[in-house]
Amino acid sequence: MTTLTAPARSIGSDVGWWLADSWNMTRRELAHWARRPWQLAIGLTFPVMMLVMFAFFFGGGMRVAGGGDYKEFLVPGMLVLTMAFGLEGTMTALTQDLNTGVVDRFRSMPMAPSAVLVGRSVADMLESVVSLLIMVGAGLAIGWRWHGSFAAALAGVGLLLLLRFSMLWCGIWLGLIAGRPELVMAVQILVWPVSFSSAVFASPESMPSVLGVIAEWNPLSATATAVRDLFGNPGVGGASWAAEHAHLLAVAWPLAVLAIAFPMAAARFRGLSR
Amino acid sequence: MAGHELAIVAEGLEKSYREKKALDGLSMTVPSGTVHGVLGPNGAGKTTFVRTLATLLRVKAGRAEVAGIDVRRHPEEVRRRIGLLGQHAALDEDLSGRQNLDLFGRLYHLGTRRAAARADELLERFGLTDTGRRPVKAYSGGMRRRLDLAASFIIDPQVLFLDEPTAGLDPRGRSEVWNAVRSLVGGGTTVLLTTQYLEEADQLADRISLIDHGRVIADGTADQLKAKVGGDRIDVVVRTAGQLQAAAAVLAGVSGGAVDVDEDTRRISAPVADRMTALNHLVRALHDAGIEAEDLAVRRPTLDEVFMRLTGDGGGRPSGVREEESV
DSSP, X not given: OOOOOOOOOOTTOHXXXXXXXXXXXXXXXXXXXXXXXXXXXXXXXXXXXXXXXXXXXIGGGOOOTTSOOHHXXXXXXXXXXXXXXXXXXXXXXXXXXXXXXXXXXXXXXXSOTTHHHHHHHHHHHHHHHHHHHHHHHHHHHTTOOOOSOHHHHHHHHHHHHHHHHHHHHHHHHHHHHHOSHHHHHHHHHHHHHHHHSSTTTSOGGGXXXXXXXXXXXXXXXXXXXXXXXXXXXXXXXXXXXXXHTHHHHHHHHHXXXXXXXXXXHHHHHHXXXX | OOOXXXXXXXXXXXXXXTTEXXXXXXXXXXXXXXXXXXXXXXXXXXXXXXXXXXXXXXXXXXXXXXXXXXXXTOHHHXXXXXXXXXXXXXXXXXXXXXXXXXXXXXXXXOOHHHHHHHHHHHXXXXXXXXXXXXXXXXXXXXXXXXXXXXXXTSSOOSEEEEESTTTTOOHHHHHHHHHHHXXXXXXXXXXXXEESOHHHXXXXXXXXXXXXXXXXXXXXXXXXXXXXXXXXXXXXXXXXXXXXXXXXXXXXHHHOSOOEEETTTTEEEEEOSSHHHHHHHHHHHHHHTTOOEEEEEEEOOOHHHHHHHHHTOOTTOOTTOXXXXXX
């Protein structure tokens, strides 16, 4: 029997290996989709269900500040919510990996350790794109339309994915800190009040004073308002600085979150060997 | 690549978690091609030691080499040469057995085709061909352990770390793992095995290190360690509990060492220097004292006794067994 040894990394093949490792870790996540199609389907259907509930159960009683159709107001908000809720998916998956010990096996193999996190984020971003497409389809089905240019709409989608990317790294960071399923559950509960105290479902102006201020400055409000503007949907505007500079904040907030979450997550991941 | 005489060298490893010292100046060497048992109770530092050697943990002080390579300075080179079986199955539960092995093969950079071929080969070798396409979460405990073991053989490791490989397995699963370990050593792989089971170390290991509180308290072959607690022992079971103390006094006179007394089984036990002389004297002395023995036997001490004695942990045993040296 011949002995099978792991090939050594030759000089200059660093990037190639890193790409290969990252792709293999991404493939692993895609294989999970194929293995658990129902879980994927439920994850993708949940926001559609929320959209339908809010559009038809509450929508009749909702009034958009400055006038306009509530469905037109709601769809961009739901897109934002879908991106934000991605945080818990990322966090849960990472916590599970850490708990089963499979991450230890990866770390004991001659692969690029960062590929573990890169694979996770590429797969989650792919899922988010699919989720966005489905939600846009659902929005069109219930009568939502975008009125601006195609380029503006694309810019809106870009803002949504930027938000998702920042939430993703928050999820990775929290997943690395949490380590335990109980804490994942706490985050799963907390995302509700945090996302609802924003301009996702209603205008902050309609809320009690303190909550209204919180909602105005909520990062999700910035993205929701900016996306509404780019799609040409109603509900844009408001007297506050935050509402007037929604585009700026929709870029600045996620970048600020990333500037904290990314290095913290990276340090935490390296710190697994401490 | 092979040919390092020492597969593992550890010198003065230190590691603390908050106040608790997990490794407290641990040193150990393991010659290539041998099975080395690391024996110790829960919390002795076994897992911390293995994780340090397998590049998963960085120690505060000390130096470690695996296959002749410094663990801290060249972790990736070490990773190319080791296999690791942790305490808990390190597998992707949602993927099939085959998908797991195929993924690991790719991450070892074997290339697509070789990774797939290796996955099939390992499934066959570990008797998992039939279940290779089922998700791991549907596997039994023993099958999972076998797949986990197969995953430590994606490459043929120069050094294999087994951290409590049979914890939680039924006797059948345990003997499966033991057989796998024995077959490996033939291939020249060095195995570092941690265990809480004395029997397991006795069965598998060429040499054994006893560790407690993060340091080695004794090492040697199983026989050498047993000799440390005073060579042969004589066990006597008396017919009635009332004669226990009298019999213990007689045995103490013959042995000269400490006598263990177990009231429940009416058994007394003590180390002896010369087994035949001691046996002769004891039979006569018991007879003279009018003590009826139900059973009488000369035996080697078990590793259990070695361990209890060296750690100073009586573990519910009666006092009087604590004396260090006997004979």
